[in-house]
Amino acid sequence: MTDPNRLTLFYSPQTRATGMRVLLEELGAPYDLHVLNMKAGEQRQPAYLAINPLGKVPAIRRGDALVTEQVAITIYLADLFPGAGLAPSLDDPLRGPYLRWIAYYGSTFEPAVVDRSMQREPGPAEMSPYADYDTMLGALEAQLATGPYLLGDRFTAADVLWGIALNWTLNFGLVPKKDAFVRYAELVTARPAFRRVDLADAEMAAEHAAAVGG
Structure with missing residues (x-):
């Protein structure tokens, strides 16, 4: 059975989404990638435009909650996993x-x-x-x-x-x-966390380029 609270990160390598994947790794959060080949224009297809009409990554989904924009996702994820200690609490001076x-x-x-x-x-x-x-x-x-x-x-x-x-x-x-x-x-x-994602991104970006003859 699929966990309704499991995170899905809409993703393309070597984009602004990279930082959000690194953040998930830093948080130790369970997540799945929904990968888009932006070199093939998959971010402009109707299926993804229904997620983000701007055709931009990252976006993240958890159950019925859908969040776009790096700033919003950063705040959302860090607050969602307070045990990781990456977000000061509301009563923290920081x-x-x-x-x-x-x-x-x-x-x-x-x-x-x-x-x-x-x-x-x-x-x-x-x-x-x-x-x-x-x-x-x-x-x-x-x-x-x-x-x-x-x-x-x-x-x-x-x-x-x-x-x-x-x-x-x-x-x-x-x-x-x-x-x-x-x-x-x-x-x-x-x-x-960054080193792991950076290596995975390089491999994924090469695969995407090869898929479109790049």
Whole structure:
């Protein structure tokens, strides 16, 4: 009998979904992968658009609960498995900063990085969700300087989100290789959970490319 509470992660390798798989591994959570070959356009087929009309991964399902968006999934999963200790409790003084930096990723960092990648001029600082690129990165650098993790000595789900994002953006030249960013990305990606998923992703990505003649 299928467990109605078992998690299903809608997934494609070497995408934003990678971080959510790493988080599941860090949590020790039981999950299944529903793999989409994005090189073959499977994320644009009606079956998946019924899951996420934007045709984006990740998405996660548990019973009747369906969650999309990295930020929401990060919060949801870490709270779902409190025994793993990756989310400060509601009465923990770190809960506010934890939520702040998770939200900062989606509402501030991502828009800035996309504008930078597309070589688009940001809007006026008073209208831009990230003020300006340098200010946005400066606030992050200052926070990481308190390290070793985002919230000091405590490793949380926020570090999975940010560590993998910085690793990716550093590799693609979208973020400058400042010591705080490089050190932090190396710290998070050296963890066994990331190494397991990264290896599996490389194999899966090669299979997907071969399936479409790439």
